[in-house]
Amino acid sequence: MSAVENHSSVPERIFSAKLLPPAYASLMLGVFFLIPLGIMLAVSFFHRVEGAFYEPAFEFANYARFLDAFFIKILAFSIGLSISAAVIAVMIAFPFTYSLTRASRSTQVFALVFLLAVLSLSEVIIGFSWSTLLSRTAGISNLFAALGLLERSAAYYPSLPALLLGLVYLSFPYTVLVLYPALSRLDPELSEAAQMMGASPVRTFFTVVVPVMKRTIISTIILAFVFTLGAYILPQTLGKPPHWTLSVHITDQAIFEANLPFAAAMAILLLLVSLLMVAITLLMGKDDAAGGKA
Amino acid sequence: MSDSASGLELQNLNMNFGSVRAIDGIDLTLPEGKFVCLLGPSGCGKTTLLRLIAGLQYPSSGNIVFNGKSIVDVPSHKRDFGMVFQSLALFPHLSIAQNIAYSLRIRGQSAAEMKSRVDELLDMVHLPGVGDRRITQLSGGQRQRVAIARALAIHPRLFLLDEPLSALDAKLREAMQVELRQLQKSLGITTIVVTHDQREAMTMADHVVIMKDGKVQQYGPPLEIYRRPANAFVADFIGASNILPCRVIDDSTVELFGRKVATSERPDALSPGQDAVLSVRPEDLHILPDTQRDTNTLSASVTFIRDLGAQVEIMLAHDAMELTATMTPKDKPNVAVGDEVTVEFPPEACTVFPA
Numbered sequence: 001m002s003a004v005e006n007h008s009s010v011p012e013r014i015f016s017a018k019l020l021p022p023a024y025a026s027l028m029l030g031v032f033f034l035i036p037l038g039i040m041l042a043v044s045f046f047h048r049v050e051g052a053f054y055e056p057a058f059e060f061a062n063y064a065r066f067l068d069a070f071f072i073k074i075l076a077f078s079i080g081l082s083i084s085a086a087v088i089a090v091m092i093a094f095p096f097t098y099s100l101t102r103a104s105r106s107t108q109v110f111a112l113v114f115l116l117a118v119l120s121l122s123e124v125i126i127g128f129s130w131s132t133l134l135s136r137t138a139g140i141s142n143l144f145a146a147l148g149l150l151e152r153s154a155a156y157y158p159s160l161p162a163l164l165l166g167l168v169y170l171s172f173p174y175t176v177l178v179l180y181p182a183l184s185r186l187d188p189e190l191s192e193a194a195q196m197m198g199a200s201p202v203r204t205f206f207t208v209v210v211p212v213m214k215r216t217i218i219s220t221i222i223l224a225f226v227f228t229l230g231a232y233i234l235p236q237t238l239g240k241p242p243h244w245t246l247s248v249h250i251t252d253q254a255i256f257e258a259n260l261p262f263a264a265a266m267a268i269l270l271l272l273v274s275l276l277m278v279a280i281t282l283l284m285g286k287d288d289a290a291g292g293k294a
Numbered sequence: 295m296s297d298s299a300s301g302l303e304l305q306n307l308n309m310n311f312g313s314v315r316a317i318d319g320i321d322l323t324l325p326e327g328k329f330v331c332l333l334g335p336s337g338c339g340k341t342t343l344l345r346l347i348a349g350l351q352y353p354s355s356g357n358i359v360f361n362g363k364s365i366v367d368v369p370s371h372k373r374d375f376g377m378v379f380q381s382l383a384l385f386p387h388l389s390i391a392q393n394i395a396y397s398l399r400i401r402g403q404s405a406a407e408m409k410s411r412v413d414e415l416l417d418m419v420h421l422p423g424v425g426d427r428r429i430t431q432l433s434g435g436q437r438q439r440v441a442i443a444r445a446l447a448i449h450p451r452l453f454l455l456d457e458p459l460s461a462l463d464a465k466l467r468e469a470m471q472v473e474l475r476q477l478q479k480s481l482g483i484t485t486i487v488v489t490h491d492q493r494e495a496m497t498m499a500d501h502v503v504i505m506k507d508g509k510v511q512q513y514g515p516p517l518e519i520y521r522r523p524a525n526a527f528v529a530d531f532i533g534a535s536n537i538l539p540c541r542v543i544d545d546s547t548v549e550l551f552g553r554k555v556a557t558s559e560r561p562d563a564l565s566p567g568q569d570a571v572l573s574v575r576p577e578d579l580h581i582l583p584d585t586q587r588d589t590n591t592l593s594a595s596v597t598f599i600r601d602l603g604a605q606v607e608i609m610l611a612h613d614a615m616e617l618t619a620t621m622t623p624k625d626k627p628n629v630a631v632g633d634e635v636t637v638e639f640p641p642e643a644c645t646v647f648p649a
Contacts, residue, residue, distance in 0.1 A: 187381055187383060189379040189380070189381045189383035190383050190385065192350050192370075192377075192379065192383065193377070193379055193383035193384075193385075194385075194396070195350070195369075195370045195371045196348060196350075196370055196371070196373075196375060196376065196377040196445075196454075197371075197376075197396050197397035197400060197444070197445075197447075197448070198371050198372070198374070198397050198400040198401060198448070199371055199396075199400050200371055201371075203400070204371075207396075208385060211385075211387040212385065212386060212387055214387070
């Protein structure tokens with residue numbers, strides 16, 4: 001009798017209120033993150049069968065192929081491009097969000113709704129919109145020509161600045177929405193105190209607002225960096241082939257070359273390199289702010 | 295008070311937030327070198343008034359004149375005023391010395407000048423040698439002192455404090471009130487403090503400005519306000535008062551619950567037969583432990599006795615009207631809850647105000 005009772009109480013204990021939340025979190029993490037990542041990791045070591053698909057194996061050929069000046073250059077370019085886009089986006093978004101948090105309630109709501117609308121646009125739509133705007137036949141250069149600023153309209157894309165512009169535009173609303181809660185929690189008395197002590201509004205911004213928000217700025221740059229690293233349509237619509245990022249090449253290998261093992265290997269490497277970048281940035285931030293928040 | 299050459303003068307100052315009149319036509323002259331407290335319940339406009347003086351807000355209309363010059367159009371960072379904020383607003387990314395030296399750095403002082411001034415200020419607020427520490431390493435009272443030192447670094451022309459002691463516990467707050475007052479006296483700096491605590495205002499101020507609904511109710515030395523409140527609101531706000539409805543009979547008599555009561559002062563602008571209120575301080579009421587009926591008395595029953603040790607508070611009721619009387623323990627009458635007693639109103643302690 002007692003054995004039966006013991007049996008029935010075991011599942012109760014396992015699914016007690018204390019254990020359920022972490023169990024659920026682990027389940028979701030496993031289903032949506034660990035298992036797909038594991039599959040990708042496994043595939044990256046598989047053997048590609050020319051003209052077919054792939055077969056299970058354990059070889060480093062896919063990684064070895066990457067260690068080629070061509071792909072290393074692409075990796076370096078991708079990271080440089082994403083860092084530039086992230087830094088520019090945050091440099092524009094930070095003062096914008098700061099002034100937004102000081103605007104009236106209705107202005108704030110309007111701006112945030114507008115940004116959410118922009119956020120809902122897909123990369124494809126953003127890419128083709130900008131390519132139209134930057135084109136010779138229908139773009140803004142026609143306006144410049146009509147105003148007499150230019151002799152005749154010109155095409156601004158495909159080019160590196162056009163690609164950078166597209167990536168900044170893509171990550172801008174995202175950046176503002178990440179900065180917004182932190183900046184609206186910033187005590188306005190900090191800025192007022194600086195002003196009472198003689199700092200002009202510009203000086204207050206650079207000597208108080210930016211340093212106090214340093215950690216938020218760094219983490220927002222990291223988020224924007226990771227976000228733009230995954231863009232694979234903008235480089236193809238707004239950039240030239242030399243501007244194609246690693247994400248474009250991964251897509252190319254996976255979809256058009258049907259070389260999943262090599263695509264998986266590149267994805268794993270990209271993941272590792274970006275994790276390394278994030279870790280370095282966080283460590284740097286920690287060092288600088290050692291006493292600041294501790 | 296007509297001398298406008300030195301000190302701060304507010305001329306018909308108004309501040310509207312939408313349809314709300316936060317500051318409603320304030321005219322006030324604050325003399326130089328004095329400690330002034332802006333006192334009132336929350337929402338009375340005292341903080342708004344301080345922010346207008348600081349230049350953190352721009353008035354809807356009116357003028358602010360400081361030492362003979364209008365400063366309305368001078369931005370806050372060019373006013374050379376020192377201010378301590380309610381949140382203290384110490385910069386978390388800077389050390390204590392860097393916080394205090396912030397205004398000196400803005401003014402381009404050399405490192406040596408800044409260091410000697412920071413040391414001097416830290417000595418002044420009794421915190422020597424903490425310059426290299428972080429804000430987070432200090433207690434609430436120490437942060438308070440750093441905020442005061444930081445605001446005084448440039449020898450400001452005017453020292454403004456917005457509820458500066460509200461975050462401290464009661465004991466520390468009382469000690470800081472005394473310290474702040476002594477500091478102000480030794481520096482001789484014109485100081486304006488916003489507070490909702492009348493005890494704090496009485497402790498520190500040379501002059502108190504009592505505010506309500508964006509208007510100045512009374513302005514003067516604290517004891518004068520206590521002894522001669524201008525209206526029933528001030529009487530109740532500065533040291534609690536019993537406010538009782540009455541009717542004017544003549545210059546020095548009112549009718550209170552059907553009984554004639556002699557009062558100290560002629561009810562200003564009140565004609566016989568008009569409704570008014572009688573104000574009398576709890577410490578001025580006498581309780582007689584029987585129901586004898588002399589002049590200037592009222593019968594009441596004891597509803598509660600709060601014996602605080604140093605002070606006794608007796609709560610009384612006459613019909614639905616509640617009264618409070620306070621006294622020292624040695625003056626406590628021999629009464630208990632439920633007793634019928636006689637409350638005596640000394641004529642010189644009774645003031646009549648318009649209802």
